[in-house]
Amino acid sequence: MDIHISPHDGVPIYLQIVNQVKHLVATGRLAPGEELPAIRVLAEQLVVNPNTVARAYRELEIAGVVEKRRTAGTYVSDAGSRMARRERLKIVTERIDALLVEARHLGIGTEEVIELLRERDEILQPNS
């Protein structure tokens, strides 16, 4: 599980873990049924407090992304794939928001942005 912690940007570390695990599930790099590292192992790998990892896992469990099994492991839940679409939409939505804000600052209207999107889409289509 490839997670990077940046203590400089202010986002609480547990939230950085939560967001990155969601992202990994959304992009399929963590598959339903796959086991997450044990709390202590991830804590040592990331050099963060084990309580922080435990909190991230709790939040992910509440969100339904992972589930605890009797054998004490933490696994990506089967509901994770349904989650994944919502999560994927969220990622794209964030990018769109950033694009719209930037366009507004540059004085380019929403209609024009949509037009540009279509144009770019055509250019990026394979075999066109």
Next chain:
Amino acid sequence: MVAVHSEFNGNVIEVAGLTRRFGAKAALVEVRLSVPRGTVFGLVGVNGAGKTTLIKHVLGLLKAATGSVRVFGQDPAADPAGVLVRVGYLSEEPELPGWMRVGELLRYTRAFYPNWDPKFAEELRQSFTIDPTAKVKHLSKGQRARVGLVLALAHRPELLVLDEPSSGLDPIVRRDILGAIIRTIAEEGRTVLFSSHLLHEVERVADRVALIDHGRVVFSGALDNIKETHHRLTLRFPEPRPHPPALAGALTWEGHGMEWAAVCAGQLDELKNAVDACGAQVVEQRVPSLDEIFVARVGPKCSERVKE
């Protein structure tokens, strides 16, 4: 997991009303501090803020003249030996006998600790690739710090105290030290107190943080809580203004003209109401890093001075 046998289950460290003067200088003023069992407690503050003086009281190296210090419920100055066998300690410049060889030093130190675990000591020595036949005085600064770390950990202390352990060390040694903190805490019931001015390291490993400035505890609490009650807001005003506004909760300001950013303390909705009231709009909002909170709390541009 190693069970820690102890009759004492409250706060591992309890400091109340501790005041210390060195001549005319007040090194500690009315310090109150509680370190619950099983936490990593980060002590932050600029050099000379009083962190080392406080740690010396915890270790019983200084006796509380005013106020009280309890470690495992006991006064460390009254029974230093009884407290120190349960404590692992690493200072910024560990005082190690230069003429000894590493292996000799380990055997020598072992005699002081009934709980010394020779197998664990050997494991640590190997993982840090320390040559047992090397003389201490010939070791690099980083290797000396690692030897100090082995000595602090090998008796599996209930309380690990680190005073500026990362100061002046390269990133690889610093990672070894942080790793040791994490492993210590992962063993149930163990507690870590460490001081540092490397706030990104504190932010990684600490559960609780106390900020000390001029001998006083400016704030102390769960790191999550501290982060949740501080916000960095960027405001945009309809007109350029020469000074930032008076905003309740703002600790520091930076910016100019129409855009001003503040690190604030308080509830977000109340802060936003205050922003509305002064006719500005919040254009950006995020959680500040511990570093930014620290600077806002003790930096030269504190709100008191801005208001003057």
